[in-house]
Amino acid sequence: MLYEALRRNQRRTYLLMGFFALLLASVGAAVGYVMGDTRLGLGLGLIFAAFYLPFTYATASWQVLNLAGAREVSEEEYPELHHVVEELALAARMPKPKVYVVDDPAPNAFAVGLRPEAGAVAFTTGLLQLLDREALEGVAAHELSHLRNGDSRLMTLAIALVGVIVLLSDLGQRLLFYGGLFSGGREERRDRDRSGLDALLYVVAVLLLLLAPLAAVLTQFALSRNREFQADASAVDLTRNPQGLIKALTLLKEHHATVKRATPATAGMYIVHPFKEGEGSFWAGLFSTHPPIEERIRRLQEM
Template sequence: MSHTLRTFLLLAALTALFLIVGDLIGGRSGAMVALIMALFMNLFAYWFSDKLALAMSGARPVAEHEDPELHALVADLARRAGLPKPRVYMIPTETPNAFATGRNPQNAAVAVTAGIRRLLTREELEGVLAHELAHIKNRDILISSMAAVIAGAISYLAYMGQWALFWGGFGDDDDRGNPLALLGILLAVILAPIAATLIQLAISRSREYLADATGARICRCPLALAQALEKLEAWNRQLPMKVNPAQAQMFIVNPLSGDTLMRLFSTHPPIEDRIARLLEMARRF
């Protein structure tokens, strides 16, 4: 199954979950209120995604004369990808990592850490930058924002359901005395946000696989990207970055220590699976 189709099916599952939970907990009007609340909350984050992400990471703009090689690599890869050249930023940390952000290709930015410039070869850095440009090309900020809106609406519905259960505000008198109906609502209130989060994380992992494949085609060297991922994963385990956990999914490898995270609750696919897929691409190339 292609990752584009997988993303579509996961978004469809998330939407179906919202409709079912909305009908069960809030009815049509309650579901609409929750959706509007989530939409407004996430619209701001989507529209100002580049400014928020860069500010949270402490990134600063890099002038072309400060790092001409980095600018040349970004410009060449953007040309190959059919994208306008994004703005280039540097994060002052020794942990090697990178991310891309921006609501569309015209408002995109790529940020790399100081450590990644010292660790990777030119070809490996090219692979990392191609991966980040792939996120821009594939409109992953938009897709993750759509998932966040629906998941957020489900969380709002569950919060409304908690209060309704507390005050006994569900249904008519017959429904309130029905233990099965109350049990169903209670399970929805508890399990729906967890299910929404799992689907949202699955979408994030699917987009990482797609960015690897797209990036490998942009740089025309899957092996270099695979080698870069191996190095970055090892360094980030030894020297995790201090970032907001909500921002972790943006980076090419998880910047937080991954030993305590279950794969099901991870924003990134297992690094060994990503490398294996890239090596298979290299063999086909």
């Protein structure tokens, strides 16, 4: 059951990333259609991605740690925490990540790092006070699994792709509704008969430009939820003890509180959603970066 869950989650990740790539190409084509040259729109998409991706990659970890107010701590300050992280890193055959603590009574944790050797794990003081060693091992294994599975890199890529899609969609809408550069291609299209295939392509292009940002955000959230399930399963594979993470998630659900310095941009990094509001409804679930804790516990109990 454990390895089937890992394979199932990996397949879903590939499908979601494939949809991301298709959506980006479709938006680029739609912008190009508005300009009068589809290849030009696809080229713009590649140019935007070429500039946006490196910037996002270069600053992602620093931004998350800085926004969270995390500080690196020594083994002398938090010996048990360091020992837990070190033991799990050895078991996972990966370098020990840097250990950070966030001064916040809300129990939570997150991991950042585009590569395992440059990774960091952070725990709030509220979480360290709440959990015993077994539960702490479950949380630490979950966060190290994010680093080992490349989730921070994957989610950074997803965030960057959302940014590119939003920028391209905004450019296309401005060209479509407000005029400007490349007006010649649009004037030529206005002179054409709007019947048949051209009319259909025009409608599809408009719908893509309007709906692509929402579709990109929903895909990012779906990817984030899937990676949480994947990290849960990987944590069990690492510790061989699902009860530690089950105990931790149960306590986190009971003591759910808003993390003071969490932001919508960093919410997906935490082990549980860092805000109290917006839970329970179907629509809230679609726009959530995390699956319901009850569902995560249920799946862990089946492993």
